[in-house]
Amino acid sequence: MYGLQVKTVNLKREEEKLRVHKFLENFDLKLDDDVDYTLIIENQGEIKATCSKAKNIFKCFAISDELRGENVTSTLISALVDKLFEEGMYHSFVFTKPDKIKVFTSLNFKPIYEAEKAVFLEYGIYDINKSLNDMVKKYNINDKCEKGALVMNCNPFTQGHRYLIEKASKQCEEVLVFIVQEDKSLFPFEERYKLVLEGTKDLRNVKVIPGGEYIISSATFPTYFIRQEDVRLKAYAEIDAGIFGKYFGEKFNIKKRFVGEEPYCKVTKTYNETLKEVLPEYDMELIEIKRKEFQGNFISASQVRELIKENNINEVKNIVPEVTWKFLNTENGKEIMEKIKLSNSPH
Template sequence: MFGVQVNKINLKNSEERLEVHNFLEEFGLKLDDDVDYTVVVRQEGKIKATCSKAKNIFKCFAVSDDLRGENVTSTLISNLIDKLFEEGIYHSFIFTKPDKVKIFTSLNFKVIYEAEDAIFLEYGLYDINKALDKMIKEHNIDLNTSKGALVMNCNPFTLGHRYLIEQASNACEEVLIFIVEEDKSLFPFKERYSLVKEGTKDLKNVKVIPGGEYIISSATFPTYFIRQEDVRLKAYAEIDAGIFGKYFGSKLNIKKRLVGEEPYCNVTNAYNQTLKEILPKWGMDLEIIKRKEYEGSFISASKVRNYIKEGKIEEAKNMIPEVTWNFLNTERGKEIVEKIKKSNSPH
């Protein structure tokens, strides 16, 4: 590869960032906002290939036609893997188009799940089956018991969440609650997990479990190679539902996934519809439960956050269990309340 250099891009430099953005545009791609490390290959000063990462997710790949076959992808991937090793991370993922799968499987990536418009692969010291084996051991999950499951963010834990969990507890022999671990919420994972665990300890057939890396949040799903929002949402939902059915369902003996009815949010509605289509392929039913109401409207975590943001914390009190109310009045809780008041984020 005579005359080719691999360079790290300074993502804080708007000119360098724009140069990568413009190169990706030529391929109908974009540079995702959350990338934290980007490298490029140049020839005669011009970008001819690039790739990036956001934490341990590889993304934003493009290689010019005149460099194809030069082993450029392998060079770029090796650079990213070396960077992750420096950061003490030994496991990585990539979402890409199905027609690119051979490139990455040839570099020892393993396919986890393939949807119509996207494919999800992993690389590293362990895989999804080992991760689930570890989960079974750590949380003492009885594989002989038929289970129901809920996947929740709980940002924060509300009486609506508690109601859904109670309904699941009454309907199923055992219930697993997976709390989304991705920290893209105003209430950090540690606090969300702790509130749900404390707030459901009276329900003896309920186990609260960290969701781990394989319960993908929509915030994690990349946008760089799927521009249309509806297609992107469908691809994300297919992969997330497929992974849950194929791996979590079969390995943990989950026969039913329960979700709250979604009267307001089209995105969640579309997601629930995809669950309904995909889960039965893996022997799992979907049950949609009508949400709990307060004063004529459905309780939601976003309403609670809005009340907190507007300084109406007493109004929020009617929608949250005692465990959440007590937490909001601790020092840590007050810090989060102040953060919410200053935030423009919907999360």
């Protein structure tokens, strides 16, 4: 490490980001758009190693061959952990290639799930088993009865979501609805969660639960080491499905996972197909339900957002529950609708 310097990259300066981009390209990697902190190790002004983080997810690692065996990975990881501590975060994750497992386990990362093209590991005192045990206590989940489950984003909560939950509730003694907790959607998690909680309170055998850190959205999955979209999507789906089957299924005694049939979205269609392949390995059945329609169209959250964007607000009323319609007419709801009108985001 003699003569080497660890430096923080100013991500607001395009020329500094470009230097990191060019270094990563030598390893057929890229700098993900969502990184919020990047470190480099330099020797005489030349980048020799780098790593980054997006919130508490470590990513975009690359080390020049000449520095291998110099404890560089440990130095970079320690610096990232220190940064997380500064930000009040004591638990972190990394997605990486399966051939890098030994590197990270030697630094006290614990593998959660390994797919063909990617592996997901975590670091810190808190882990997935503690997280699920906390869910059991907080939401009084009885692991004795067999359950059904749905994982939903609800951006926002529609009549289509309500229909799927009702269908599941009629087929199971108890249903757990996990709401994706990550805030990468136009409707914030807190609002999405409250809408589903309020909109299903008449269904006595349904529990609505925040998804936590282990139900991963496709927006979280890194692009830096898997360039091809279809391969990346498959790897993400395998990891997310595997975690749900292996950990959630076993801990909560979930035997059925319900999804809506996907006629439009390639991402969701691939995800559903992967669930069909992976979940039976964990004694869980995937049940696809035909989506609810209105005037010949399948109801979806993206349809609601599109209607808002086009200022067809009155048409929204036909495809959302009353609780969502009321929320859209509050100050917070109106603010979100204005953001949707100005946004190019599909989320």
